[in-house]
Amino acid sequence: MFRLFLFLMSYGLLILSIGNLILYLNYRTLGYSWLVVFKFMAQTSAFYMAIGSAVILCAVVLDLGYDKTVNEKDKM
Numbered sequence: 001m002f003r004l005f006l007f008l009m010s011y012g013l014l015i016l017s018i019g020n021l022i023l024y025l026n027y028r029t030l031g032y033s034w035l036v037v038f039k040f041m042a043q044t045s046a047f048y049m050a051i052g053s054a055v056i057l058c059a060v061v062l063d064l065g066y067d068k069t070v071n072e073k074d075k076m
Contacts, residue, residue, distance in 0.1 A: 006060050007057065011053075011057060014050055016046075017046040017049040021050065025037065
């Protein structure tokens, strides 16, 4: 149940932060260069939230950090 909660929260945050980053591309129409726009996007909290959410989402989906092996002591 906790993994489902983590999945839903990280997916929702990822969608919101990517949506905000896409909206920042409108600065290009105001005459800013691509370099300035991408530097600005890399300094926002939405960028860091997208990176963090993607890492958590990959960890939940790919089962990273979960040991599925059974020890010999547990078999007895």
